[in-house]
Amino acid sequence: MAVWALGINHTTAPLDLRGRFAFALDQIAPTLQGLRGSFPARHPAVEAAIISTCNRTEIYCAGEHPALDHTLGWLAQTGGVTPSMLQSHAYTLEDGTAARHAFRVASGLDSMVLGEAQILGQMKNAVRAAESAGALGRTLNQLFQRSFSVAKEVRSATEIGAHSISMAAAAVRLAGQLFEDLAQTRVLFVGAGEMIELAATHFAARNPKAIAVANRTHERGEALAARFGGEVMRLGDLPERLHEFDAVVSCTASTLPIIGLGAVERALKRRKHRPMFMVDLAVPRDIEPEVKALEDVYLYTVDDLASVVQTAQANRQAAVAQAEAIIDAGVQSFMHWMDQRDPVKGSVPLIRQLHAQADTWRSAEIARARKLLARGEDVDAVLEALSRGLTQKMLHGAISELHAGNAEQREQTAETISRFFLRNKS
Incomplete structure (x- = not known):
């Protein structure tokens, strides 16, 4: 059995390219069915899982023989780019290196924010989606369950999580640099998912003057707004009310921008060009990139936040070294499990x-x-x-x-047979 993985992330691909390969959670099942159905007959019953977040899209597969080229070609076609274009930004991994990467991702070592815990929940959601789609078999299930176990050990045995600053906290820090007093600001959150909930929690801790939530589903937006004593508004009202807010944080699953250049220009005019702070945490983008060029707008994307998440280097590196040692042990254990089930290397087929x-x-x-x-x-x-x-x-x-055999062979055979059959001989 072979395991392979390929992906793009915040270090290998620009934001707009990552946006082409972003899959919402409800798209995972049909996408996995399409991927598995694309493999030729010589690759039967390929296991597959897709992890898609604002910072990465990764495909993990397991089958009798590796099929990296086919998987990359399929993903390129899905995103509407050539295989060579995707390959120039992608990383491809097999067996032990694929396992190591999965363990590092789950542990927060491969994130833009070192040690962030959100990716672990996103991986678990991806695994549940793959299970529901019937795409997860014994090998990938082992890979992911072991990655979760390693991540738990990393967080309990090291200080990797203590030396991190979340994307939401980074956004609040940037807003604090722009506005003298965040308690005098009005903040709008567009979307009501996990990332927006996290951002709202951080901003609410600074007691802003007003909080509003705009979401496609009114009930979910209302529930989030109620938690922070804010108001809920319809997404369709956003262009007319954008000028009311000093800070806008957006993260939806929309495939197209929902805040355009024209809407922001009109909002600035009504604000008499008082500055606006905007954070676009969505992939693909929620806010048109041209907005960044406006003189009175401070627009940050997930990639822009990278410079804000730097923490104490010495402490971080010590924690990373500890985490890598735990991951090494996890990789060795997983590869041993794989070898045991290999029809050539393993002992399990012989036992059977x-x-x-x-x-x-x-x-x-x-x-x-x-x-x-x-x-x-x-x-x-x-x-x-x-x-x-x-x-x-x-x-x-x-x-x-x-x-049988010569004297030397008979002597070796005698020793082996004695060990097998005469173990209790005194």
Whole structure:
């Protein structure tokens, strides 16, 4: 069995390219079905999972033989780019390196924000989606369950999470640099997902003058707004009310921008060009990139926040070293599990063959004993014959090997047979 993975993330691909390969959670199941159905007949029953967040899109697969080229070609076609274009921004991994990458992602070591915990929840959601789609088999299930276990150990045994600043906290820090007093600002959150909930929690801690939530689903937006004592507004009202807010944080699953250049220009005019702070945490973008060029707008994307998440370097590197050691042990354990199930390297297939051979011998001797009993033979004599027959079958191969080969080979065979059959000999 082979495991392979490919992906793009915040270090290998620009934001707009990542946006082409962003999959909402409800798109995962049909996308996985399309991927698995695309493999040729020589790659039957390929397992697959897709992790798609604002910072990465990754595909993990397991099958009898690796098929990285096919997987990359399929993903390129899905995103409407050429395979060579995607390949220039993608990373491809196999077996141990794929496992190591999954463990590092789950542990927060491969994130823009070192040690951030949100990615672990996103990975678990992706695994549940793959399970629901029937795309997850024994191998990938082992890979992900072990990645979750490693991530838990990393967080409990190291200080990796203590030396991080979340994307939401970074946004608040940037807003604090622009506005003298955040308590005098009006903040609008567009969307009501996990990222917006996290951002709203951080901003609410600074007691802004007003909070509003605009969301496509009114009920969900209302529930989030109620938590922070804010108001809910319809997404369709956003262009007319944009001027009311000093800070706008957006993160929706829309495939097209929902805040355009024209709407922001009109808002600035009504604000008499008082500055606006905007954070676009969505991939693909929620806010048109041209907005960034406006003189009185301070627009930040997920990639722009990278410079804000720097923390104490010495402490961070010590925690990373500890985490990498835990990950190394996890990778070795997973690869050992894989080897055990390899038809060439592993012992599991041999164990199964031994059990099958023993069952064949047992069935033959039982059938022979039943015939003797049916003919009225003495029970003790039949049992004696059954046990003798099984013993002879089990020892026949070993005894034959003892008589075969030269003296050196016979001596090695004798040592092996003694170890197998005479372990309790005093």
